[in-house]
Amino acid sequence: MGADNSEVDETGADVIVIGAGPGGICTAIQLRQAGIDDVLVLERSAGVGGTWFNNRYPGLTCDVSTDLYSFSFFLDHEWVRPFATRAEIVEYMEAAVDRFGIRDTIRLDTHVVSARWDDADGRWTLDDSRGGRWSARVLVGAVGMFNEFVRPPVPGLDTFAGPVTHTAEWPDGDLGFLAGKRVSVIGTAASATQVVPTIAPHTGHLTVFQRTSNWVFPKDHGPYTEEQRRARREDPSVVEAGRSTAARELDELFADLDNEAKTAEQTAIALANLEAVQDPATREALRPTARLGAQRPLLSSQFYEAFNRADVTLVTSSIAEVTPTAVRTADGVEHPSEHIVLATGYLAHKFLSVVDVVGRDGVALRDQWADGAYAYLGMTVENFPNLFMLYGPNTNGGSIIDKLETQTRYIVGKTVYLLKNGVHALEVRPEVVAAFNERLQADIGAVAAWQAEGSRYYRAPTGRVVTQCPYTVVEYDRMTRRDDLDAYLATPGGRP
Structure with a gap:
């Protein structure tokens, strides 16, 4: 565990990182290795690991091989299985914190709610939810995509007499509280594929x-x-060898989504998995109708088998309303329920705007992103000097750990330049951001699968694709390695 900020005198640092998930941990390690010691990592939760610490729903495992979900500089951790559970990943992140000596940088239970740029001082001022105030020359947002979960606007949901549990708020402990209960799970995407087969044996009936x-x-x-x-x-x-194999398989799954031969091969693999469902009608109802690649691909060899249980029912009629004791669907059927589980995911399009970030001339990040989040290389945006983001707009795809290492290397390089050369403010030029995103959106538009009906997960409310990166991990890494200081306006005058 990190230090409790209630007994901390420090209120500032050269660099403050928001978030102690994989990205924040990697950043703190690489900053230390670059000789930057005045670093603080502010984490809203009581432990490190980010979304892996916060999410505790049953069956939660990684969908990327743990060989590939490991830092390239920390490969000798002894994993238990090819796809690690939530507990194993938290253990790995804790081990990384200790091995690389960054625990003293972390302040737990410190929820940053706002960050404001002071142009005169060349610093960011941050406020946390407990009234604490922090200051930094460089701010790194490592909050990722999964911060605000979706509570669906189902009529009557607030009138339900039993518990309503979002997977993001799953309580600690065993599953005894579900024993013998009629449980309804709303949703069949990423979290549902893991929750459904795990809780099915513990419920009285699962719908x-x-x-x-x-x-x-x-x-x-x-x-x-x-x-x-x-x-x-x-x-x-x-x-x-495991890393190489996993990287190749991941590329095959996500790359060339418009390649008919590869799509046919991947389609066959997924439909063969579907054959596990014994009932023809249920199997047909679970058969995907959206174009392959239009949705986030899911991994499970247990989800489909759960529907072979006599005490598991699939309902495809849309939900009309929730009553105190049931879920009523559009076909008029009432499905009795004593506990509702919301497997409805996150607002993945918000990124760092979940924090009230205000940049130069009082510009709010959420306002600047009103038409959809964007950034230069997914890491920095005009009007927000000395600010960088990890897992920001249009960086999803491939191994996120590889992406985070690439981004951390880039951000640490710019931070070293800023701190060692007396730079007051380092801000990406607006025309550079505009040109980069014009090209990016054109490349995204060329991927027909991401334009297909059903690609809601990738989009902001305006319809702009804000999550996906159209470049491979290798291509993206190459883009971040060129000397691009000319992309920035550097204002001198900072303390060297």
Whole structure:
């Protein structure tokens, strides 16, 4: 655990990072290794790990191979299985914090609610939810995409007599509270594919309400054998080979979404997974109808099998309303329920605007992003000097850990330049941001799958695709390695 800020005298630093998830941890490590020691990481939760610490719903595991969900500089961690559970990932992040000596930089239970740029001082002032005030020359937003969860606007939901639990608010403890209960799960996307098969054996009856069927690919849930664990421990090349294989498979899943031959191959894999459903009508109802790639691809070899249970029912009629004791669908059927689980995801389009960030001349980030979030290289935006973002707009795709390492390297480079050269303010030029995003949106527009009906997950309310990156991990890394100081306006006068 990090330090409790209630006993901390420090209120400022050269660099403040918001968020102690994988991105924030990687940033703090790389800053230290670059010789920048005056760093604080402010984390709203009681532990490190970001979304992995905050989410505790049953069955939560990573959809990316843990070989690829590991920092390239910390590969000797002994993972239990190819796709790690939530607890294993939190353990890994804790281990990284200790191995690389950054625990002293972290302030837990510190929820930053606002950040304001002072042009005269060349500093950011941050306020937290407990009245604390912090100051930094450089601000790094490492809050990612998954901060505000979606509570669906279902009529009558607030009148339901039983518990309503969003997967993002799942309580600690065992599943005894579901024993014998009629439970309704609303949603069949990422969290549902993990929750449904995990809780089904513990409920009296489970009813799953589906709005849109999804593409679900098979996934290896089993742990490594003792022989495999010994080989991985004793021979580093085994892990390196696993990373290479995982990267190739991930590229094959996400790349060339408009390539008919590759799409046909991936379609066959997903539909073969669907064959696990024994009832023909249920199987047909679960068959994806959206174009492959228009939705976030999901991984599970257990989700479909859950619908073979006699005590699990799939409902595809739309929800009309919730009564105190049931979920009523548009076909007039009432589905009795004693507990509702909302597997309805996050507002993935908000990024750093979940914090009230105000830049030069009083410009609010959420206002500047009114038509949809954007940034230069997904990391910085005009009117917000000395501000960088991790996992920002249009950076989703491939291994997020690889992306975070690329972004951290870039951000640390700019931070070193700013701090070591007496730069008061470093701000990306508006014309550079505009040109980059014009090209980016054109490249996104060329991916027909992301324009297809059903691609809601990728979009801001205006319809702009704000999550996806049209470039491979290697291409994106190459883009961030060129000397681009001419993309910035550097105002001298900062303390060297």
